[in-house]
Amino acid sequence: MPDEMQERAGVHVLVCDPAGPPIATEQDALDLIGAAFVGAQVVAVPANRLDARFFSLGTRFAGEVMQKFVNYRLRLAVVGDISTQLAESSALRALVHESNRGEQIWFVPDLDALDARLGATS
Numbered sequence: 001m002p003d004e005m006q007e008r009a010g011v012h013v014l015v016c017d018p019a020g021p022p023i024a025t026e027q028d029a030l031d032l033i034g035a036a037f038v039g040a041q042v043v044a045v046p047a048n049r050l051d052a053r054f055f056s057l058g059t060r061f062a063g064e065v066m067q068k069f070v071n072y073r074l075r076l077a078v079v080g081d082i083s084t085q086l087a088e089s090s091a092l093r094a095l096v097h098e099s100n101r102g103e104q105i106w107f108v109p110d111l112d113a114l115d116a117r118l119g120a121t122s
Contacts (some may be wrong), residue, residue, distance in 0.1 A: 003035060009118035013077075014040040016049060016113070024051035029065045033072050040074065046051070047080030047107075050091055055085040055092055062095070066105050077106045077114050 003016045014036045023029055037042050053059040069076040085092050099105040103121060107113065108114045 002064040003032075005038060005040060008042075009115045011042055011118045012040050013042040013044050013114070013118075014038075014087065015044045016046060018048060020049055022051055023049050023054070023065070026064050029068045031106075033068060033074060037113065038075055042075040042077055042114075042118070043069070044077045044079050044111065047078050047082050050078065055089070057089065057091045057095065066099075070104055075104055075106070077108055079108055079111060079114060079115075081109060082107060 003014060003020060006013050006015050008015075014032070016032065021028070023032065031116075032043055032045065051061065053061040054065065057063075066076060080099070082092075082096070086096065096107045100107060104115070106117055108117060
């Protein structure tokens with residue numbers, strides 16, 4: 001499936017294709033943001049599309065990507081199982097915990113969890 005605009009829990013979400021190209025550069029993130037400007041409020045990115053550097057906080061790639069979404073006032077949802085990455089990094093666990101407490105960046109296991117989260121904040 002290509003990236004697709006969907007209404008989920010009353011919110012316009014750009015749901016990215018799990019088989020789409022990897023997000024490995026800041027430009028890749030900006031391309032997603034540009035695609036979302038057709039009316040999306042949230043961009044749901046499958047975790048497997050994010051370059052491994054995203055989950056290695058020392059590279060600063062996650063911070064760069066997340067800051068782009070914040071700057072453009074778009075919410076980012078990283079969707080999928082990241083338990084392996086969480087097991088390897090206490091810093092990543094802390095980032096995910098803090099992000100999920102906020103309204104801008106979320107890490108959710110699947111689209112159903114995203115729907116629940118969107119429904120709770122609408």
